[in-house]
Amino acid sequence: MKVSEAVRSRRAIKWYDPDHVMPEETFRTLMEHVILSPTAFNIQNWRFVRITDAEQRKAIRAAAWDQAQVTDASELLVLCFDTRAWERQPERYWRNAPQEVRDFLLPALAEYYRDKPQVERDEGMRSCGLAGQTLMLMARELGYDSCPMDGFDYAAVAKLIDLPEDHEIAYMIAIGKATREPWPRPGQLALEEVLLENRF
Numbered sequence: 001m002k003v004s005e006a007v008r009s010r011r012a013i014k015w016y017d018p019d020h021v022m023p024e025e026t027f028r029t030l031m032e033h034v035i036l037s038p039t040a041f042n043i044q045n046w047r048f049v050r051i052t053d054a055e056q057r058k059a060i061r062a063a064a065w066d067q068a069q070v071t072d073a074s075e076l077l078v079l080c081f082d083t084r085a086w087e088r089q090p091e092r093y094w095r096n097a098p099q100e101v102r103d104f105l106l107p108a109l110a111e112y113y114r115d116k117p118q119v120e121r122d123e124g125m126r127s128c129g130l131a132g133q134t135l136m137l138m139a140r141e142l143g144y145d146s147c148p149m150d151g152f153d154y155a156a157v158a159k160l161i162d163l164p165e166d167h168e169i170a171y172m173i174a175i176g177k178a179t180r181e182p183w184p185r186p187g188q189l190a191l192e193e194v195l196l197e198n199r200f
Helices: 004-009 026-032 054-062 090-094 099-113 117-143 154-160
Strands: 046-050 075-082 145-149 167-176
Touching: 026 117, 046 054, 046 154, 054 145, 054 154, 075 117, 090 099, 099 117, 117 145, 117 154, 117 167
Parallel strands: none
Antiparallel strands: 046 075, 075 167, 145 167
């Protein structure tokens, strides 16, 4: 599938075949592509919590206004981010770079994030946004549909997944085999309304 086809055919699907199991090899292929998504300073601050336990899925569904895709989709991923990833052995992120690049970037990384919780959070949300789009488009290529979700009780889900204090949840994505066609796109704005040149 071409990228353009994946973009055009990707929709937020709510109805999934609860009996379909994604092959483990397919899931691994999906995730190996997701972790190629870009992050600032290459800190790879996303963390993906794969929910495979049926009881845990039910509990998350209860915290997500009883949305069926939470339990019916083949896969449910909670996209989180580590707000302190920038300081956790940061040399790992640039181990294959030339020494002069490492000498410049490592001190710059600390200067950019230290004592800036809003920057840490903003970067985490951006990173998870980029990774989530990669995930949904790759899922289309692999023959799967998806649904990004922010309609849930974040505190309840954080408790259910034992989220560390220095991590946050961005959103969830359900992935599976659709059982119904989505309705037509409800109303895309014209390109001319959203594309500006140089300034507002």
